[in-house]
Amino acid sequence: MDTLLSGQLLFAALVSGSLYALIALGLNLVYGTLRLLNIAHGDLVMIGAYTAFWLFTLLSIPPVVSFFVAAALCALLGWAVYEGMFRRLLANPGLAKRVEANSLILFYGISVILQNLTALAFTSSSRGYQYLDTVITWQGVSMTGNRLLSLGVAGGICIAALLFLRFHLFGWELRAVIQRREAAQIVGVNLNRVQPIIICAGFAIAGIAGVLVSMTEQITPFMGFPFTIIAFVVIIIGGLGNIGAGVLAGLSLGLIETYGVALTSPGYRSILIYGLFVAVLLIRPEGIFTKAVRS
Amino acid sequence: MKALDIIFGLALAIGGLLVPLSGDAYLMGLVFQLAMWIALAQSWSMLSSTTGYLSLGHAVFYGIGAYVCVLLTGVVPFGVALAAGAAASAVFAGLIGLPVLRVQGPYFVILTYGLAELVRNVVMRIESALGSFGRMIFMVPSFEVLVWCMVALGILATLGAAAVRHSALGAGLAAIRENEVAAETVGVPVARLKLLAFVASATIPGAVGGLALLRTGYFEPAQAFDPVISFTIVTMALVGGTETVRGPVLGALGFTLLSEALWSSLPQLYMIVLGLTLIAFILFVPRGLSGLADRALGRG
Numbered sequence: 298m299d300t301l302l303s304g305q306l307l308f309a310a311l312v313s314g315s316l317y318a319l320i321a322l323g324l325n326l327v328y329g330t331l332r333l334l335n336i337a338h339g340d341l342v343m344i345g346a347y348t349a350f351w352l353f354t355l356l357s358i359p360p361v362v363s364f365f366v367a368a369a370l371c372a373l374l375g376w377a378v379y380e381g382m383f384r385r386l387l388a389n390p391g392l393a394k395r396v397e398a399n400s401l402i403l404f405y406g407i408s409v410i411l412q413n414l415t416a417l418a419f420t421s422s423s424r425g426y427q428y429l430d431t432v433i434t435w436q437g438v439s440m441t442g443n444r445l446l447s448l449g450v451a452g453g454i455c456i457a458a459l460l461f462l463r464f465h466l467f468g469w470e471l472r473a474v475i476q477r478r479e480a481a482q483i484v485g486v487n488l489n490r491v492q493p494i495i496i497c498a499g500f501a502i503a504g505i506a507g508v509l510v511s512m513t514e515q516i517t518p519f520m521g522f523p524f525t526i527i528a529f530v531v532i533i534i535g536g537l538g539n540i541g542a543g544v545l546a547g548l549s550l551g552l553i554e555t556y557g558v559a560l561t562s563p564g565y566r567s568i569l570i571y572g573l574f575v576a577v578l579l580i581r582p583e584g585i586f587t588k589a590v591r592s
Numbered sequence: 593m594k595a596l597d598i599i600f601g602l603a604l605a606i607g608g609l610l611v612p613l614s615g616d617a618y619l620m621g622l623v624f625q626l627a628m629w630i631a632l633a634q635s636w637s638m639l640s641s642t643t644g645y646l647s648l649g650h651a652v653f654y655g656i657g658a659y660v661c662v663l664l665t666g667v668v669p670f671g672v673a674l675a676a677g678a679a680a681s682a683v684f685a686g687l688i689g690l691p692v693l694r695v696q697g698p699y700f701v702i703l704t705y706g707l708a709e710l711v712r713n714v715v716m717r718i719e720s721a722l723g724s725f726g727r728m729i730f731m732v733p734s735f736e737v738l739v740w741c742m743v744a745l746g747i748l749a750t751l752g753a754a755a756v757r758h759s760a761l762g763a764g765l766a767a768i769r770e771n772e773v774a775a776e777t778v779g780v781p782v783a784r785l786k787l788l789a790f791v792a793s794a795t796i797p798g799a800v801g802g803l804a805l806l807r808t809g810y811f812e813p814a815q816a817f818d819p820v821i822s823f824t825i826v827t828m829a830l831v832g833g834t835e836t837v838r839g840p841v842l843g844a845l846g847f848t849l850l851s852e853a854l855w856s857s858l859p860q861l862y863m864i865v866l867g868l869t870l871i872a873f874i875l876f877v878p879r880g881l882s883g884l885a886d887r888a889l890g891r892g
Contacts, residue, residue: 334698334701334702382871382875385875386875391878395644397697397698397701398644398646398697398698398701399874401646401648401698401701401702402646402826402830402870402874403870403871403874403875405823405826405827405867405870406866406867406868406870406871406874407867407871408867409823409863409864409866409867409870410863410864410867410868412863413860413861413863413864413867414860414864416860417860417861417864526706526709529702529706533699533702537698564717564720565717567709567713568710568713568714568717571706571707571709571710571713572710574706574710575703575706575707575710578695578699578702578703578706579691579692579694579695579703
């Protein structure tokens, strides 16, 4: 019982919760505006992680700088994928009719390619590096610098994104597209401008999340898929395309996971996550935090 | 075209059944793989090609079949164990079918994936709680017998898929694909037909899983429920083409041969080619290899 009430566990829950919220934010933005289900999202996290690893090991560039490199790299990839593939998919009425299922399969192809290219280039062995791993103790809670940094960056980006959606004109356009695509076009939102920007932003956020992951965990070419699943669990709980609720759901999942595992054993982690995922989809596919208003 | 299809199918089936007589281990392995993927892709098409409910979790039926089979071999004759594997998959599909098939579109796709992963993790948990880390199987029937059984399953699945498409059930499923609400309004028993198709598409993969397991002689839950199986099935069926019974056969044929050429030496390259092919077909050849064959034979 003592461990359950300790600040230590709460800190762990917040660190993973904020990371989940960040990863899901990128996925949710892309789904909300383009209706594309990016099953390769976790592989972008992997690419971000590898970027940080190589920059740190080869050039001693710290992750604080790698954030920008990883974000730019993933954004570039997003732009290439949009121009090369999804512009065609979204423009072709036959394919766009089932855009969600088709995009899922297309992104599966991308995911397989990214994983295996990375494995070909860097082998499948797991890698890691040490950065800011000295322990800081405050109020009886032991924290490492890299986890604090992770919490700060992930939390900061989530909050900034929410504020941007609330107060910036482009944020309003974005919300309009998410809520009513056709109506947004009628009132003058240029989809051809919004869509590529959002796919780049969504991919860049995943890259940044990857840098955060690489600071605390071992990385492999196949590390991405679990993150994809986590992101899907989060946005299903929050409701597909519902950005604010998604952030809340990410934090909740971090809490549920950390406390659930503390109460049982680490072996139940996956069962807990998938069980939650299946239960939510079966009972309330529109999400737990959404009001039941759907067009 | 129809006559050509039948000749092609018969040639494949007879060829597959004759190969074990040659005793060539490599050729038998190839036929085993090919028949396995045909059986899986055809089973998948019974639900997913006909209704558009894309299942991304067919590994769960394969895995359940394998699990039941490994628990029963040695206790009952192997034919009974296989049948039990198929029955277990069918029962499982029947139990989860109604709630799962209420979920539509992209939600259905990821739900099937999540369900398969859930079952995989539960089985892994049960196995490790029992203190078993992988089970060996002894007293396996000869490889020739296994190949014959697998070819039989491939033929059965293909005939089954043809029967589903050309029956009243198939007409109902096509109506569901085009417009589920309209289908229900004009009196198509939507829920019952979907459930029927789901159970049909789950049954043969159960037996396939059992056979594949008997071939390797080793059961490990992480492998038996491997999501790569689900993804490969979907890739083969989509690249082959979802509009005809011939599609999954062509898809399975293409990827099995490709895997034969690349997998052993360059597995990663094989996966990359798989990904590229999938993307190219979705974007440029939505009717798949089957559509290409039609065009090549002058029936576009």
